[in-house]
Amino acid sequence: MALILMSHGNMAIETLKSAELIIGELPETVALGLQKSDGPETLKAKVETEIKKYYGKEPVFLIVDLLGGTPGNVAVNLTQDYPEMHVMSGLNLPMVINYANQKFIGQDIKVSDIMKEGKDGIVDVNAFINAESDEDDEDE
Template structure:
């Protein structure tokens, strides 16, 4: 089973995981790392490395980060440089997290494609999606 690790500035990752669990139920092999103002890159890197070490039996790790180039992304990139079983995607959203749990048993390439598709499809001009007769 693929493992999910979310990393964000502030509590976004933790709250996305809690919200996803409200929708899909209890989940396994899912972790959230929330970067606080008191922490730096080394603390995030160490927490991420610990999760990966504790779950080394996982066939693949998906790391979802909030923004590309930020501390969470850079910490994930450092860890991924030494591990071919890691995929990192930026743009963390609740839709991506739910899609991960629905599709988590797909191959890493298929799952990556699904997550990117879900993220792109999640951006809509909501008012233009409804016609005026829907009320």
């Protein structure tokens, strides 16, 4: 299984570094960023080089930062040539960690679990704290 992260700027690169800081090296994982000097064709060439390393040999998962942005549009267009590649958007650290955990324990990658973990990682912390505080008050 291979994972490719792709974003505007260095978000994907730094997200991968953060994930590896927490859980260790992620083999068969690469991060690419669209830089100011890059155009869509440059990014497409970079990501396609990575896809070709794995496609047809093992499942390829691609997570982009934003659907509708250049990395997302490049990914969507590439699904025409690589229809078995699974593309997700909304890149965040919980998604990458969930993917890694699934891979490390040897289970088949469940995209629904990756997506759920990504969504569950978005929390209004103030509301969470207030809800916890309200529960504590009710217990007294």
